[in-house]
Amino acid sequence: MKRHPALHTLSHDHHQGLILSQQLKKGAPQYKGMPSTIESKKEYTQQFYKSELVQHFKDEEEILFPLVAKKVGDVDNMISEIISEHRKMESLVNELDKTQELEYILDELGQILEKHIRKEERELFVEIEKNLSEAELNDLSEKLKASRIRKV
16 A cells, blocks of 8 residues: 555554564464564564564654644544554563463464554554645654654
C-alpha cells in the first residue's frame, strides 16, 4: 500500500513488526534468519521491544495522535483502542521473564501485534491521509524525523 512520505517511518516500523508478529504465533513456519526456539523468540522480542517498539509507541502517542485527535474524522475512539493495545503489548513483553506459559504469551503478543498494525495501516493511516493537509503531513514528517534523530 502506497503511503504518504510522512507516514513512511511508521509504516516501515509496521513492516518489521508484522514479521515479528508472524514469528511469535504458535506453529508459525520458520523465517530465514529469525529465531526458531521459544527462548530465542523471547529474547528477540524483548530486544525488538526495547530497540524498536518503545520509540514507535512514543512517536505515535506523543507526535501522531495529538496531531490527529479531534481533527481527523472519528478517530478518537480508535486512538484510545490503539493506546490500550500499546499498554497490553508492553504488559505481555514484561511478562515474558515471569511466565511458565511462554509459548502462549508469545502467541498472544503476535496476534495482538498483527491486528494492531493492520488497524493502524488500514484504518487510521487512511483517515490521516484523507484528512490532513499537506502542510500538516509535512509537519508530522519533520517531527518524526527529529524524534528518530534524538533516539540515535
